Amino acid sequence: MPELRYVDALTKAHHEEMARDERVVVLGEDVGRKGGVFGVTMGLYEKFGEERVIDSPLAESSIAGVAIGMAANGLLPIAEFQFADFIHPAFNQIVSEAARMRYRSNGGYGCPVVFRAPYGGSHGTALYHSQSIEALYAHVPGMKVVTPSTPYDVKGLLKSAVRDPDPVLFLEHKRMYRLVRGEVPEEDYTVPIGPAVVRREGTDLSVFAFGWMLHEALQAAEVVARDGISVEVVDLRTLKPLDKETILKSVAKTNRALIIYEDNRFVGFGAEIAAIIAEEAFDSLDAPVMRLAGPDVPGIPFSKPLEEWFFISQEKIAQAMRRLAAY
């Protein structure tokens, strides 16, 4: 099986879905001739032409809006936003229109659209190219939110998202594009939207993470293993619908839970997981549920040390693991 970078697996998924189904179209700023700012849509324009790979003007609200209209009327659009930070003008379209189309029309119109966006901090990305937006959309009934963390999953989940009858927000942590590699089958396969997966078995505590944080957590688990702490690492993969069963099963086994997310801590996605564990696994807990998340400042600052203080590093994760294990 070939080893691919995350970005290449994603590109492959686009190519395969477009070849498989004529209804699939891609639109966004510079997705065509340029192949996207991160190169995800590379080669699509040449292969499928400008009717199916649409270079749009700078207009996020309407990129989302026209994609919703296309989806409601028989197409399967994938709308790319250059950065998750730029999606906010489209909030209204996604939340008020895409997510409600089916409910309002009593099932008459669906909205099979995929909104893709790179999210999260990387070095120097600063205030407006680094935000995590998952909680804003996971809050909204009717939306699905997917955050694949491996090349295998990103290909399989994009295919599921394209084939899903409802709107999916597909979030790709930008650090993974070129850093994360993995085996990706040549053939057509899907990874279902929903199920989480245990990436590392352990007995002392459970870590729940997704996207880039999953990789940092796996490294940290390796480090604390040398001190005899056995960490189970669960990759959530899909944030909505959330796989409660896998979460609760893991907590029942380890009796300790650490939730990691890069977004600001307050009302972040991890708060929901903490609440679920508190409500449904209270009896199995040997320690308070712990969250490790971004500080509550508006955006990741530019300067290197400030950014380091913001980022959730392996060291910070290892420290949190030790603290929780010792509780």
Add this chain to the structure above:
Amino acid sequence: MASKRGGAKVRAERTPAGPDLASSVPWYRLMVLTRRFEDEAERAFRRGKIGGYLHLYSGQEAVAAGFLAAIRADDIFFTAYRDHAHAIFRGTPPQAVMAELFGKQTGVAKGKGGSMHLFDVPRGLYGGYGIVGAHIPLATGAAYALRYQGTDRICLCFLGDGAMNSGSFHEPVNMAAVWGQDGMCPIVYIVENNKYAMGTSVDRSTVVTHLASKFGLHGIENEQVDGQDFLTVRRAAERIVARVRATGRPYAIEAITYRLVGHGAADLFQPYRNKGEVEEWKQRDPIQILERELHRAGVLDDAQVAAIHKEAEEKVAAAIKYAEESPEPPPEELPRDVSAQG
């Protein structure tokens, strides 16, 4: 195909040697300084001293210079993320801008913002904005506030051709026109039409390529100007600024210009445009055009040109040194200024 609806002709306001020629020498000096600044910033980026994103203004200097030469010290302005030159033209010390690019405590935003997010409160720079188009409504509201407070101050709003395709352009511009009927919106919208929004050329993103005319559809008077010629821009700017100050009505100008460098420092190959086009525009370098004019008018000689270039080199070298030697922001800066109460 380009529509000409509502658009004014490119104006030529060239008078031979006049009083503004001598007063343009300092602007020539500033343009040379910023060009050097941009070149050295790019070098620092390649050396890994500047991280993240870096968008340079090289080739477009006459636009911001011409307008910033025409406003008063108490006027205000907003711009997008290609913002180093705007700050330096306004008088922000180059070392404070460079320090921001380096993410240092001594930068104009204490290292929190970086290249795209400059601020200079005492000089009325309300920011460089990283979200394209986001600042256009802010500038419009700020202009309203100036009149509401009974002042005769005005606001400049620089924006790119790409920004004009977003709703955050059309919505505030419509409001400005409505408020302008009561003299309540003293703003000049200055479109820096450099022909591209990243890799997308103007004619691939709009059918109405006469961008000034789009303001006409909203009821705002407008014109185009040759953005490579400082003297022309400056004369237009002086006329427009005086009028907006007197009437409180918005006005728009589309400056036809070109960036001689990539979209950002990472845009090395620029597959969306051909080399010939770039070479052609190099022949219309705004610094050379101004230099020739000042030379011809006898207000600038070769010795002065050499001295100005040398001075620019020294100032920028000092700015780099200052930025390199400045301290990093301390950890206490991270949560500071989230709200007024801290």
